[in-house]
Amino acid sequence: MTGVERQRLGALLARADVAALLAALNRDGEAARVVGGAVRNALLGEPVADIDIATTCLPAETMRRARAAGFKAVPTGVEHGTVTVVINGAPFEVTTLRRDVETDGRHAVVAFGRDFREDALRRDFTINALGLDAAGVLHDYADGLADLEARRVRFIGAAKDRIAEDYLRILRFFRFHARYGVGEPDRTALEACIAGRGGLDGLSRERVWAELRKLLVAPRAAETLQAMAGAGLLMPVIGGVPYLSRFAAIADGPGEGVYPAFRLAALAVTIAEDALRLRERLRLSNAEFERVAGIAAALEALSGREALPGIAHLRRLAHRIGTDAVAGGLVLLGQDGTSADIQALIAELARTPPFLPSGKDVLALGVGAGPKVGQLLDAARAAWIEAGCPAGREAQMATVLSSLRGA
Numbered sequence: 372m373t374g375v376e377r378q379r380l381g382a383l384l385a386r387a388d389v390a391a392l393l394a395a396l397n398r399d400g401e402a403a404r405v406v407g408g409a410v411r412n413a414l415l416g417e418p419v420a421d422i423d424i425a426t427t428c429l430p431a432e433t434m435r436r437a438r439a440a441g442f443k444a445v446p447t448g449v450e451h452g453t454v455t456v457v458i459n460g461a462p463f464e465v466t467t468l469r470r471d472v473e474t475d476g477r478h479a480v481v482a483f484g485r486d487f488r489e490d491a492l493r494r495d496f497t498i499n500a501l502g503l504d505a506a507g508v509l510h511d512y513a514d515g516l517a518d519l520e521a522r523r524v525r526f527i528g529a530a531k532d533r534i535a536e537d538y539l540r541i542l543r544f545f546r547f548h549a550r551y552g553v554g555e556p557d558r559t560a561l562e563a564c565i566a567g568r569g570g571l572d573g574l575s576r577e578r579v580w581a582e583l584r585k586l587l588v589a590p591r592a593a594e595t596l597q598a599m600a601g602a603g604l605l606m607p608v609i610g611g612v613p614y615l616s617r618f619a620a621i622a623d624g625p626g627e628g629v630y631p632a633f634r635l636a637a638l639a640v641t642i643a644e645d646a647l648r649l650r651e652r653l654r655l656s657n658a659e660f661e662r663v664a665g666i667a668a669a670l671e672a673l674s675g676r677e678a679l680p681g682i683a684h685l686r687r688l689a690h691r692i693g694t695d696a697v698a699g700g701l702v703l704l705g706q707d708g709t710s711a712d713i714q715a716l717i718a719e720l721a722r723t724p725p726f727l728p729s730g731k732d733v734l735a736l737g738v739g740a741g742p743k744v745g746q747l748l749d750a751a752r753a754a755w756i757e758a759g760c761p762a763g764r765e766a767q768m769a770t771v772l773s774s775l776r777g778a
Contacts, residue, residue: 372509372516376414380503383413388458389422393505395440396465401428403465404487404510407494410501411551414519424465425502427485430454433465452483469493471536488512495533495540496547497525522553530563538570542582542608545599549589556598565602572607580653583608587634593619596638609639610652617703632659636666637703641674643667662699668692669700679712682719686756694720724762726752728771736775750774 383389383405396403403426409419426433430449433456437444443457452467468490469481484490487510491500497515504510513527524547526533526540534540541564548556571579586592597615599605605613618638621629632655640646646664649655655663672688673680680688689697698717705713728751733744751771755761758770 372414375416377507379413379416380410380509381507383409383419384503384505384507388461388463390505391440392424392437392442392456392458392463392465395436395442396424396426396428396433397505401426401432402487402504403428404502404504406491406502407499410503410509411498411515411519413503414501414516415551422461422463424456424463425468425487425490426465427468428465429467429483433467437465451481492527494527495537495543497527498547498551500527519551522551523557524548524552524560525557526560526563530560531566534563534567534570538567539574539578539582541567541571541604542579542586545595545604546582546586546589548598549586549591549595552591552595556595561598561602564604568604568607571604576652576654579608580655583635583653584631587631587638588629592634593622610648611639611645613638614641621702630662632662633666633699635659636663636699640667640670642671662695665692665696666699666703669696670703673697673700673704679716682716683756685716685720686723686760687753689720689723690752690756694723723760726755726760727764727767732768732771733775736771738775747771747774750777 384393389405393403393405403424405422406425407423409422412419428436430446430452433454434444434446437454437456445455445457447453447455447464448466452469454465456463456465468484468487470484470486470489471481471493487502491502491510491512494500497513497518499515500511500513501515501519502510509516518525524544526544544560544564545556586595589595593615596605596613596618599608600613600615614637618634621637622634635649635653636646639649640663643664646660646667649663650660669688669692672692685697685701698720701713701717701720728748730744730748733747734740738744738747748771751767751774754774755767755770761767
């Protein structure tokens with residue numbers, strides 16, 4: 372471990388909330404350590420978002436000590452040994468050391484223990500098995516530090532055994548490789564993932580999408596998805612043919628700033644049926660489905676043209692399926708060499724002012740309530756688009772009056 376890495380770990384332990392929590396748990400024969408992702412990210416000099424603590428304390432004792440120290444303690448998963456301790460608004464997951472009693476590929480029956488090594492070795496990857504005690508000692512039972520320095524993601528022990536304990540670890544392997552790995556995926560791990568791919572069918576769709584969502588926005592998502600496809604592991608997840616070159620073309624920018632639903636559409640959508648399939652297969656939320664379905668509708672409406680559509684056509688389409696959906700479809704179409712022209716169209720579409728007249732305005736003109744109100748507004752909006760979308764209520768109401776006279 373380098374001096375810089377020691378400084379980074381020291382900074383983590385120097386946090387007042389971390390120090391206070393460890394002090395509360397580390398006494399009277401009990402012990403606690405920072406474990407997992409917090410240690411991993413601190414060593415890498417990356418932001419530490421969530422801090423997990425492993426302890427010999429049983430859940431009831433964890434809550435007692437936390438409350439005695441003035442912290443809030445919430446029994447979020449006591450059957451699995453987990454208590455959420457909140458200090459100055461920051462949550463910490465504190466989990467009693469565990470050992471596996473039985474696993475079925477989806478869930479594990481665990482028993483509480485007191486062995487930090489045994490607890491660490493039941494985790495998935497070596498880089499996630501690191502522990503840091505209050506004295507600043509790094510505990511590395513699986514050579515995770517060497518793998519972290521090499522940017523290599525490996526399963527702990529026999530890869531096939533780790534996967535058989537929970538088949539979601541197949542997707543987690545690729546997600547962690549996309550986030551922390553470099554080069555080709557670990558060959559032993561890849562072979563074990565291929566051998567265990569049948570277990571993916573038994574996973575809940577929500578868990579699969581939760582992992583895929585994170586993978587799609589990881590820094591090396593395009594390369595990793597290519598590796599998954601080459602191993603025959605991508606189509607079983609998305610249920611269709613992936614558009615890898617299209618995904619790679621839009622994945623060059625920072626993943627954290629991109630909606631996962633847009634990247635899913637880039638990877639797996641060309642027509643409306645694709646969006647419907649993904650909603651069912653991945654249990655997309657309503658908002659995610661609407662975004663994917665909107666982009667699918669845009670691709671259907673815009674694909675196969677010899678020339679790019681005019682701005683008036685795009686504005687009419689945007690009224691029907693949404694400006695964001697049209698823009699998303701244009702971005703995906705822009706990977707064929709016309710991206711500069713498409714970016715200009717997207718910019719012009721974004722400058723379209725809102726159409727302000729409403730049903731109340733139509734009723735105020737003496738039109739009776741009923742379907743005619745909506746029909747008149749649709750006609751007025753169409754005329755407004757053809758006129759170049761002038762801004763301002765006065766100019767827009769002129770199109771409503773014109774449509775009324777022509778009705």
